[in-house]
Amino acid sequence: MKIKKTAGPIAISIFIITLIFTSATMTRAESKSLLMATTTSTDNTGLLDYLMPLFTEETGIEIKWTSTGTGKALALGGNCDVDVLLVHAPEAEKKYIADGFGKERTEIMYNDFVIIGPEDDPAGIKGKTVAQALDIMRDKGALFASRGDDSGTHKKELGLWKSSGKPLPEKEAWYVQTGQGMLATINITEERRGHTMTDRGTYIKYQSQKSGRAPLKILIEGDGILINQYSVLTLDPDRCPKAKHDLAKQLASWMAGENAQKLIKEFRLLGEILFFPNAK
Amino acid sequence: MDFIATGLINAFTLLLHGDSTTWSAVLVTLKVSTLSMLLSLAGGLPCGFCLGYFNFRGKRALRTVFDTMLALPTVFIGLMVYAMISHQGPLGEYGLLFSIWGIAIGQTILAFPIVVVLAASSVEGADSQLRLTLISLGAGRINIALTTLWEVRFGILAAAVTAYGRVMTEVGISMMVGGNIKWHTRTITTAIALETGKGMFANGIALGMILITIAFIVNISLAFLRKQ
Numbered sequence: 001m002k003i004k005k006t007a008g009p010i011a012i013s014i015f016i017i018t019l020i021f022t023s024a025t026m027t028r029a030e031s032k033s034l035l036m037a038t039t040t041s042t043d044n045t046g047l048l049d050y051l052m053p054l055f056t057e058e059t060g061i062e063i064k065w066t067s068t069g070t071g072k073a074l075a076l077g078g079n080c081d082v083d084v085l086l087v088h089a090p091e092a093e094k095k096y097i098a099d100g101f102g103k104e105r106t107e108i109m110y111n112d113f114v115i116i117g118p119e120d121d122p123a124g125i126k127g128k129t130v131a132q133a134l135d136i137m138r139d140k141g142a143l144f145a146s147r148g149d150d151s152g153t154h155k156k157e158l159g160l161w162k163s164s165g166k167p168l169p170e171k172e173a174w175y176v177q178t179g180q181g182m183l184a185t186i187n188i189t190e191e192r193r194g195h196t197m198t199d200r201g202t203y204i205k206y207q208s209q210k211s212g213r214a215p216l217k218i219l220i221e222g223d224g225i226l227i228n229q230y231s232v233l234t235l236d237p238d239r240c241p242k243a244k245h246d247l248a249k250q251l252a253s254w255m256a257g258e259n260a261q262k263l264i265k266e267f268r269l270l271g272e273i274l275f276f277p278n279a280k
Numbered sequence: 281m282d283f284i285a286t287g288l289i290n291a292f293t294l295l296l297h298g299d300s301t302t303w304s305a306v307l308v309t310l311k312v313s314t315l316s317m318l319l320s321l322a323g324g325l326p327c328g329f330c331l332g333y334f335n336f337r338g339k340r341a342l343r344t345v346f347d348t349m350l351a352l353p354t355v356f357i358g359l360m361v362y363a364m365i366s367h368q369g370p371l372g373e374y375g376l377l378f379s380i381w382g383i384a385i386g387q388t389i390l391a392f393p394i395v396v397v398l399a400a401s402s403v404e405g406a407d408s409q410l411r412l413t414l415i416s417l418g419a420g421r422i423n424i425a426l427t428t429l430w431e432v433r434f435g436i437l438a439a440a441v442t443a444y445g446r447v448m449t450e451v452g453i454s455m456m457v458g459g460n461i462k463w464h465t466r467t468i469t470t471a472i473a474l475e476t477g478k479g480m481f482a483n484g485i486a487l488g489m490i491l492i493t494i495a496f497i498v499n500i501s502l503a504f505l506r507k508q
Contacts, residue, residue, distance in 0.1 A: 066459030
């Protein structure tokens with residue numbers, strides 16, 4: 001009796017174990033595969049889902065990516081846990097190379113940041129410069145949602161507050177640090193009827209989700225200080241001897257190449273270009 | 281709040297139309313949680329049995345340690361496992377980071393104390409009456425231990441189900457150690473986090489429904505085993 005009762009579960013477990021082991025060995029066998037750490041904006045907008053299969057098709061290199069804030073992406077590279085980075089924080093990237101973590105920085109594309117807020121613009125910042133707008137929000141205590149997650153966007157926003165010459169309003173009640181991704185932060189901003197700074201690509205994505213009825217509108221754009229540059233960073237081969245530097249270089253030159261640059265420009269949402277290619 | 285209704289409809293379309301991304305996440309979730317369950321049951325059941333069955337010095341202290349481990353936050357486990365298996369960490373050379381095995385290690389740490397504590401409790405609960413009866417029937421020590429184990433099988437099944445539910449629904453470890461890599465380490469829970477981050481609430485709810493359905497199927501099959 002006992003044997004009969006236990007036979008079923010045992011057979012099931014053996015089947016599952018075999019299943020797991022065979023699949024685990026299968027994934028180990030990939031040879032030409034590249035691991036990239038990237039920022040939420042390239043993934044959330046769908047750019048990578050569109051672009052990377054074509055990279056694999058043309059070069060035969062399988063690419064996997066984990067998307068996180070730029071700060072964590074740089075840390076993953078610093079620990080040699082990934083092979084290559086696609087990030088957007090030029091100042092931090094240059095320091096990263098100077099500190100001996102990164103090797104080469106290849107500029108790929110840019111978009112720009114915009115400051116968005118309620119359509120009726122209760123704080124009255126529409127059309128102002130970034131510096132003026134920040135001062136107005138500070139004086140009026142108008143709600144501002146910050147990413148607060150050490151991402152490229154967060155670093156940029158901190159830079160803007162810093163350039164105003166006044167202390168960061170970190171502890172003010174109107175300055176909300178979400179600690180989440182860009183779209184999540186925009187949604188929080190919408191719920192609280194506040195303001196936030198976002199890359200244009202993510203804003204267009206947000207608009208497309210609201211099917212053209214987005215309560216938050218662009219209030220400030222076109223200020224030169226708002227350029228958002230994306231680059232591919234390769235790691236220092238001496239620090240990370242096991243990282244796949246050759247494949248990483250191949251990715252950098254493919255992204256900067258004519259074909260990929262054209263593809264990036266063709267990637268549109270609601271008819272708008274999300275990223276402008278600018279490789280040299 | 282119409283995204284809740286949309287989410288329910290999406291759940292069916294995703295599954296029925298064989299959306300490959302969703303199925304990949306389902307498969308990864310099943311693989312990882314089954315793997316970590318097997319590991320934690322293999323280690324946790326003997327430990328739990330001993331902890332409940334035998335009396336020894338420091339038993340209560342050990343019990344307190346396991347009880348405390350029940351409160352381990354998943355992000356913290358994720359961070360510790362990341363530190364161990366990062367390429368700069370002591371286990372870096374095995375390439376466990378961003379792999380199913382890495383997540384399974386973390387989830388095993390999560391499930392282990394649950395199995396130990398619940399198994400120990402059910403063994404303790406059965407002990408008092410049963411042992412006396414067996415002794416009076418003249419059973420040997422090994423026989424008593426084995427019979428006790430058999431008698432508490434439903435308690436142990438409950439321990440396994442609880443641990444499975446915890447493992448399958450956690451997101452901290454999968455995100456930190458697995459990295460939410462499409463086709464490879466994206467589980468249902470990390471996919472929900474991603475969809476929510478993208479503002480696609482309906483998709484998140486659809487995936488949540490799928491996860492609940494899987495849990496339901498697992499529990500039905502276990503209830504079936506119990507009847508037999």
